[in-house]
Amino acid sequence: MTHRSIRLDINLAILATCALIALSFSTILIPYTQTRRQVALDRIETLCSAVFQQKREAIANEIFAGQQLALASSMHEIRQVKGVDAVTVFDLQGDLLYSNGDPPSPDIDVAQRERLKNGHLFTRIQIDGRPFAEFTSAIDIIGERVGFLAVRFDLAEEERDAFQTMLFFVSLLGATLLVTSLVLNILPVGVVVRPARLLGDA
Amino acid sequence: MCNRTATTAMTLLLGFWIVFGVFLPRCGAASTVPAGPAARVAFILALTGIAADDNRPAIDAARLAVEEINAAGGVAGRALELVTIDNLSTPIGAKAAAERAVDLEVSAVIGALWSSHSLPMAKVLQKAAVPLITPTASMPEIPLVGDCIFRVCFTDSFQGLVIARFCYNDLKVRKAVSLYNVNEEYSQRLSEHFVTNSLQLGGQILGQLGYKGSAIDFSEQIAFLKKTSPEAVFVPGYTRDSGLLVRQARKMGIDAIFLGGDSWGSHIQEVVGPELMGETYFSSFWHPDVRFPRNVHLKQAYRDRFGVDRFDDMRIPLTYDALMLLADAINRAGSLEHSAIRSALAATRQFQGATGTISFDVNGDPINKEASISRFENGSWRFLRSFSP
Numbered sequence: 001m002t003h004r005s006i007r008l009d010i011n012l013a014i015l016a017t018c019a020l021i022a023l024s025f026s027t028i029l030i031p032y033t034q035t036r037r038q039v040a041l042d043r044i045e046t047l048c049s050a051v052f053q054q055k056r057e058a059i060a061n062e063i064f065a066g067q068q069l070a071l072a073s074s075m076h077e078i079r080q081v082k083g084v085d086a087v088t089v090f091d092l093q094g095d096l097l098y099s100n101g102d103p104p105s106p107d108i109d110v111a112q113r114e115r116l117k118n119g120h121l122f123t124r125i126q127i128d129g130r131p132f133a134e135f136t137s138a139i140d141i142i143g144e145r146v147g148f149l150a151v152r153f154d155l156a157e158e159e160r161d162a163f164q165t166m167l168f169f170v171s172l173l174g175a176t177l178l179v180t181s182l183v184l185n186i187l188p189v190g191v192v193v194r195p196a197r198l199l200g201d202a
Numbered sequence: 203m204c205n206r207t208a209t210t211a212m213t214l215l216l217g218f219w220i221v222f223g224v225f226l227p228r229c230g231a232a233s234t235v236p237a238g239p240a241a242r243v244a245f246i247l248a249l250t251g252i253a254a255d256d257n258r259p260a261i262d263a264a265r266l267a268v269e270e271i272n273a274a275g276g277v278a279g280r281a282l283e284l285v286t287i288d289n290l291s292t293p294i295g296a297k298a299a300a301e302r303a304v305d306l307e308v309s310a311v312i313g314a315l316w317s318s319h320s321l322p323m324a325k326v327l328q329k330a331a332v333p334l335i336t337p338t339a340s341m342p343e344i345p346l347v348g349d350c351i352f353r354v355c356f357t358d359s360f361q362g363l364v365i366a367r368f369c370y371n372d373l374k375v376r377k378a379v380s381l382y383n384v385n386e387e388y389s390q391r392l393s394e395h396f397v398t399n400s401l402q403l404g405g406q407i408l409g410q411l412g413y414k415g416s417a418i419d420f421s422e423q424i425a426f427l428k429k430t431s432p433e434a435v436f437v438p439g440y441t442r443d444s445g446l447l448v449r450q451a452r453k454m455g456i457d458a459i460f461l462g463g464d465s466w467g468s469h470i471q472e473v474v475g476p477e478l479m480g481e482t483y484f485s486s487f488w489h490p491d492v493r494f495p496r497n498v499h500l501k502q503a504y505r506d507r508f509g510v511d512r513f514d515d516m517r518i519p520l521t522y523d524a525l526m527l528l529a530d531a532i533n534r535a536g537s538l539e540h541s542a543i544r545s546a547l548a549a550t551r552q553f554q555g556a557t558g559t560i561s562f563d564v565n566g567d568p569i570n571k572e573a574s575i576s577r578f579e580n581g582s583w584r585f586l587r588s589f590s591p
Contacts (some may be wrong), residue, residue, distance in 0.1 A: 038471070057292065058416070060294060061385075062385070064293050064294050064297075064322070065293040065321075065387065066387075067385055067387065067411050069384035069390070070384040070412075072386045073384060073412075073414055124461070139543050140295050142290075142292050142294055142295060142298045143298075144297070146296070178233060
């Protein structure tokens with residue numbers, strides 16, 4: 001009876017400890033994964049912005065001068081950047097001019113064009129359940145606006161990375177709990193409870 | 203983005219003020235320059251960017267022409283003041299430069315030297331009714347923008363025909379390839395004219411492939427040449443891109459004949475290297491040895507003014523002709539009014555230029571301007587023959 005009671009107490013203590021550890025893990029894990037995800041998105045936004053700035057002048061002139069082949073080539077060069085899923089160019093009304101992605105990014109409406117006056121937009125979107133980030137910017141040069149450009153970035157790798165991190169932490173927690181339960185069940189019984197009981201019986 | 207725009211605007215203004223400052227003292231130095239306010243003419247060309255090296259020789263030609271015009275009494279009783287504006291080597295920069303010229307209330311505009319820069323300028327200037335003469339922009343559509351637009355060189359439709367005929371009839375080439383610059387409408391259109399005319403003559407075009415104007419690696423095009431094994435390769439690009447392409451192709455063992463358009467210029471040899479030129483031809487508006495009286499005068503004047511024994515850049519005589527023709531038209535008009543200058547330009551007949559006799563047709567194109575074909579040999583270019591329209 002005493003033995004069973006001590007064992008129950010130990011297991012209750014183990015469960016309480018596990019709950020505390022799980023809580024501690026969560027308080028670390030959730031902000032950590034959120035931070036990692038935000039850092040990844042910031043990195044992607046910076047990458048898209050840098051690629052856009054690098055190609056802005058060329059693309060602006062290619063749109064302005066109607067150089068379709070050169071425009072297609074410039075957009076293909078952007079698409080070569082790892083993670084870029086589609087590049088779409090729109091005219092001044094926000095209507096599709098050219099896209100090398102399937103599906104192309106949707107047309108830019110009036111409200112979006114208004115928001116783009118204040119700088120680029122960077123949003124998370126879903127297409128057929130797949131996660132993407134979309135960088136959208138007006139194409140301006142020497143005070144001349146010639147159109148808009150959207151770069152769609154595939155977030156599958158980032159999502160997979162976040163999932164793997166979560167899986168790692170959960171596995172670690174599970175393993176920790178399992179080992180802790182086993183050790184705390186075996187060791188106190190063998191080292192403390194049984195000798196104490198034998199001592200008491202004697 | 204704002205910083206970039208500001209920098210671009212500063213470059214534009216800097217280009218304007220630097221050359222503005224360069225030309226005025228020269229104009230003022232001539233003893234026969236009329237007093238009073240000057241007649242302002244804009245010269246729009248690439249002072250910065252990818253076309254700057256190509257366009258630079260035209261600056262001295264313009265400087266010499268302005269000095270001669272002012273020494274001869276100016277235009278319509280006034281000194282001619284040339285305001286040079288940088289088009290940043292881009293179509294949008296060219297449009298901004300043309301708008302700047304309109305804001306400056308110039309009497310007329312000279313430029314640009316590349317078709318992709320001249321076309322947006324033409325649209326702005328036609329709208330403002332400001333006469334424009336382009337020295338070397340050969341794309342057929344440019345004067346068709348309107349009645350204020352003129353040029354002193356031949357067109358690409360004629361040039362494409364000349365090169366195709368020379369290739370088929372003189373070189374006996376039956377299988378050719380065309381590699382063109384996708385950033386330049388001039389290059390694409392000239393390629394189309396060459397291909398169309400070659401096919402009509404009975405030749406075979408094994409393929410056409412584009413490349414970007416800023417390209418430095420032409421391995422894709424060279425692989426295409428190795429795959430198709432043409433007898434001749436037509437490269438209607440500019441000096442830098444065409445030169446790099448020919449150089450890399452020769453180094454990779456391509457021994458086909460290379461042909462180029464007017465935009466190659468004689469300086470392409472410096473990019474390719476004389477030892478790698480091989481059998482190479484190009485068409486041009488002019489050759490240094492042509493015996494037009496004004497060409498003889500220009501060569502002497504250029505030598506006296508700049509101490510250069512021999513110049514062989516065709517941008518020099520064409521820019522010189524454009525300015526001299528404009529001065530002639532303003533003097534005939536006797537006015538700095540845009541409409542009067544435009545009418546006088548349209549009425550130009552038998553103007554004796556360094557590149558030949560110029561009379562404008564109803565579109566503003568010169569009538570019967572010949573094209574010549576030259577071959578590169580031992581670091582120079584030898585005139586082979588000329589073609590008349």
